[in-house]
Amino acid sequence: MKSLAELKAIKEKMQGQVGIRNNDQAETRVVVGMATCGIAAGARPVLQTLSTLVQEKNIPGVIVTQTGCIGLCQYEPIVEVYDPEGEKVTYINMDEEKAKEIVDKHLVRGAVVTEYTVGNI
């Protein structure tokens, strides 16, 4: 059985890095719908992919969060990207592959992937 003992060492290592996180940057918020409709349509791996990639690629100023149902259940999984000015892009029928594309194109390079947006239906 793996125990929690290793956590102490991990914590110690982390203490040396405090302060390098740039939290005061303007924030882009990536919001994934995680109500019954979203979860049933496959939102869990989408949220997992987005969150893991944003952390792995260390994309500055991007936070990934979850929300409830926004009333477009038939288009779930839905991912909304709010830029620092509050402008919103809504991506629909997401899956892991599309989520990876959103990270590379939209979150890293700032290019909206128009073919997956709600305006494209």
Add this chain to the structure above:
Amino acid sequence: MLELSLNILDVAQNSIKAQSTLIELDVEINSEQDRLVVLINDDGFGMSSEQLEKVTDPFFTTRDTRSVGLGVPFFKDAAESTGGEFKIESAPGKGTSVRAVFGLSHIDRVPLGDMNATVEMLVFFNTGIDFVYRYRVDDEEFALDTREIKELLEGAPIDSPEVKIFISEFLKENTTEINKGRIF
């Protein structure tokens, strides 16, 4: 839902919405009794007896974005269609407790699926809430208690990359050890 772990993730969202500070998730598999039991307990604001009566009704919801509420009815149906049972208890200020019993080998039982992904999602995206997850197969079990983890971390964030990797590995290794190659 394609996995019971998705039902559990979904029903636990209700506990989060009820402003719980502690959510307990138990998955207990008993091959001798041929049962799989799921318990979800929270200390959130609970439901009135009127709400409790309607909670298994698919046409009742507290949301205003749509007029149906399928989370609890889906979970209840998933249990009852395997010859199991479903019980939900709640009182205002006392929290809510959900218990679903499944026939383990019943042909209509939905696979448990990726329970660890469900636990990770809950823990990493609700850092202000404590979770206790217990996983038991016959006489072997392990538990993940975020209160213990947070104590060891002494204020370091539970959703930092290093800690997330550790928790994922902790869940994966212990689950693999207990499952012994069996898939539930």
